[in-house]
Amino acid sequence: MAEYAFSSSSPGPRRRAVVTGASAGIGEAFAERLARDQYDLILVARTRDRLETLAKRLVESRGIGVEVLPADLCQAADLRVVEEKLASDPTIDLLVNNAGFGNFGSVAELDVDRLEAEIRLNVLALVRLTSAALGPMVSRGRGAIINVSSMAGLQPTPFNATYGATKAFVNSFTEALYEELRGSGVRVQVLQPGFTHTEFQDRAGIDASKIPAVAWMEAGEVVDASLAALRRGDLICVPGGMNKAIAVVSGAMPRAVIRRISGAAAKRFGL
Ligand SMILES: NC(=O)c1ccc[n+]([C@@H]2O[C@H](COP(=O)([O-])OP(=O)(O)OC[C@H]3O[C@@H](n4cnc5c(N)ncnc54)[C@H](OP(=O)(O)O)[C@@H]3O)[C@@H](O)[C@H]2O)c1
Secondary structure, three states: OOOEEEOOOOOOOOEEEEEEOOOOHHHHHHHHHHHHOOEEEEEEEOOHHHHHHHHHHHHHHHOOOEEEEEOOOOOHHHHHHHHHHHHHOOOEEEEEEOOOOOOOOOOOOOOHHHHHHHHHHHHHHHHHHHHHHHHHHHHHOOEEEEEEOOHHHHOOOOOOHHHHHHHHHHHHHHHHHHHHOOOOOEEEEEEOOOOEEOOHHHHHOOOHHHOOHHHOEEHHHHHHHHHHHHHHOOOEEOOOHHHHHHHHHHHHOOHHHHHHHHHHHHHHHOO
């Protein structure tokens, strides 16, 4: 793991954000939107060249400062470096815990090591990075954390069982944290996107062509909704009207019904 810095030409006090999973998809869109809002950035993901290309583009187009911190957050040593960065830097205003992935298939057939990696990234890394960031933020009485979850965390997700369970963890963890931090000056948000055009489906082994077009959002739209919700101080952000309606309807259904529907949809659409 190596760290690279790209200089900003802009003087004066700056806001700083750490974005995990910044090399693609929703994380890359967070980096772009935060750069537009003149945040200096620390970008984390495994693929160094993609992070460096993004960093150069944002430095040149937005005049911000960017650090690239390549790290595999499933690996304890790499994770520890990012934790130390967060715990020792009192100038970080925002942490976006975005890196995550899923594995499509039945638990009986999936490689259990892939399921473990999913839990390490979606749950363990998110908890450790949150814990590291909170020390300086609580001391300063200022800061914010966005934990990227999913609508998949709102009900059991057969054939995506571990993924849905990791996101249910993120929902519960972040809601509890919100109450712990009441009055501290530190805000937390749990972002629950639905289907979003990124590399996620390919990486999870999902055939995205079977998912109806109307169900999709763009990563930039998801991030715009999240940042607007953060400004309002909302705990939960479900981006998009269609996703909001689905969340309300599925939340009102008996658990036994919604998990059957979820399983049937997975079989029908190959989710
Ligand atoms: N797209 C959707 O439909 C959707 C819906 C709901 C929720 N989400 C959530 O949104 C978040 C972002 O996903 P996305 O849709 O943007 O997917 P994506 O396009 O596949 O991007 C995932 C990002 O995570 C990084 N990453 C993966 N494994 C990593 C590891 N071990 N260590 C560090 N970084 C790692 C990837 O970069 P490297 O490969 O370079 O490491 C990449 O930057 C995830 O938490 C996902 O669960 C997505």
